[in-house]
Amino acid sequence: MKVVALILAGGQGTRLGVLTENIAKPAIPFGGKYRIIDFTLSNCVNSGIYTVGVLTQYKPHVLNQHIGIGKHWDLDRKDGGLTILPPYTAMHESDWYRGTADAVTQNIDFADQYLPQLVLILSGDHVYAMDYNEILEFHVGKNADGTIACMEVPISEASRFGLMVTDPDWRIVDFQEKPKVPKSNLASLGIYVFRWDFLREVLLEDEKDPNSSHDFGRDIIPKLVSRDGVRLYAFRFDGYWRDVGTLPSYWETNLELTRPLPLFNLYDPSWSFYTHTEEMPPAYISESAQVVESLVSEGAEIFGKVENSVIFQGVEIGDNAVIRRSVIMTRCKVMEGAVIENAIIAERSIIGRNVKIGLGEDKPSEYDPRIYYGGITVVGFDTVIPDGVEIGKNVVIGNGVREEDFTDKTIPSGGFVFKKKVGG
């Protein structure tokens, strides 16, 4: 059975604020050494799927560089392998991808060349471990046209998801996209299997529909559910799956890894996650350091105290510095005496001597309370925080902020600092 996987990796992930200002959400670093798309790519190769298209659109540079020709996932192959599919111009039709379905429609030729029986539509935004053979076998066993992977979620959170109502045989009889009053708690995970000849027809038809936004969740799935004779099934997944779409969920999902026997097992030798990282020596933990309930990646040099935190590659934590419940990304430097609590520090940032982050009370963000909440302070990429600055909760420090951008030594809870515009 020939299967082609298409990974939708063009999303911006707006609710991740400064983290996705310059890089696409699938390229966001996660879990000490990975980037989010690694999980989907690894699931593909661990499931024996070696023909993978990655559809990119939003700020793809870091993502492209990370994926390359797929070498690190054994996807550099003579037959199939990994192909990056950016939007393109052509003789007649040409456009940015208008939606997730449109992205696939514009790459029908790519899938066609492999003559697949089934296509697997995946998202590059999720952290999970899944053997796709299970859903593929389920799909074939039900003689389905399409199958949607679903997970039971607490009914109180159900209105954030696309929900399926099924008959006892798991055939989908009703669908609600983010409803106020949920009829079910079976949420779509954004993982679909379709018969390719079936999906192909549906997509070409949807392309001509002027009222469609060309999105799988909003347009294609509701249309198919309401259509007679279409065999659409829900596949119930009960493993680990997270959409790290908000800053608190991103932070929480990282920190979950530091707990004893975490739900998500990175250490399972039968289901390895592959990635592309810089070559660095193993982590060094000094005599003066204290590290508990934490992950400490290669190249890290720890001289201070680290608790319940995820330390990425090449991070230096200076003497008497204290890191609690934080995510410190690749090549950050935390100088002596700095104290960081409940924070996300993006790559290559420098936290000056005796800087305090995460002080004070939990006041809402004055910049954007829908993005920066949960008491977490976020420091962007390539940022320098000068010595002695004190920073509260729900604060955002923008990408590339430098010493001169700080007008005050204290940034109270809910505050923000961004780079001054050149010339302005």
Place this chain on the structure above:
Amino acid sequence: MKVLGIILAGGGSAILPLTIKRASAAVPMFGKYRAIDFTLSNMVNSGITKVGIVTQYNPRSLMDHLGSGKDWDLDRKRGGLFILQPYLSVGSGKIGYKGTADALFQNMTLFRRGDEDYVLIGSGDHIYNMDFTDLFKQHIMAGVDVTLVVKELDETYDLTQYGIVEVDDKDNVIGFEEKPSNPKTNLAFLGIYFMSKYLLMDLLYATVPHGGYNLLLDVLLPNMHKFRFKVYRFKGYWRNIKKSINEYYRTNMDGLRKEVRDELFHAPSRIYTKSKDLPPPKITATGHVENSIVADGCIVSGTVRNSILFRDVHVKAGAVVENSLILEGTRVGEGSYVSYAIVDKDSVIRPGKIIRGNKDRVLAFEKASVL
């Protein structure tokens, strides 16, 4: 200027039991590396894209590690990695290399083909980070025939175990003694040669068929006064782990010193190794780590001091590991105590077991031991 790299990777009876099942070039180092990574990465970082590895002793582990050369960017259409194993052929009698020169002589095809002008010969057992381009420059500027890389060794090295070089005031070689009982100088040869490929070919043709099988003693040194030999002085960190188990142990322990790590691993030229993609190490709520290196895939719930945990080592709660090297995949059971020990790969230290070596006698346990 094109340079062919040759790495000599032999046995190592002085570091048994580590070499029961592997060549000395394949012994694990610093948590994630193998000894050969250093010379191989140095060559690649110096712009060498064709490297031959001479091996015949227990090569499986080394071959597994090197693979196609992908991790050193040596999986190439032009050049790349060449594994030079002994072979049988029409008319040849016994299989095997009789010495380093014989090994090169039997692989003369590699020299004959290819457009390299120079050859750099190194060893798979040496731990150092060196940019060879400076050596190439000195060799060409000085117009000499052979350059030997040397280093002034301090008292931490046993000089009677090295080749000791005598030089004049212009650093030309005027004398050489292999492992002398009374060394005249502290200038030791580091087993790294640089010379014209064609000169080496001629010397091999002139020597090996007449029974001279050792590259240094039979091929080069007898010609020392016919050609110009000069030294290149290396000033950085350099250790030969094949000398003894203690030397292997102390070299690894040097990795706990910041200046050594900075020089070997945080220099612009990186040391590459086979990638394994294990998750970052985890230190749990009961774990405690002091002055130690902890590689990927480890889970530490016990106490680890002044030690190196290689990849995928689990130290269970209540266990104490001190001044030890715990190699890949080893499990250290609850409540056990390990001090001054080298525990080779995939071993199991049972709960409550006490292993106590001391500073002068580091205990070494072979691969897959159950203790």
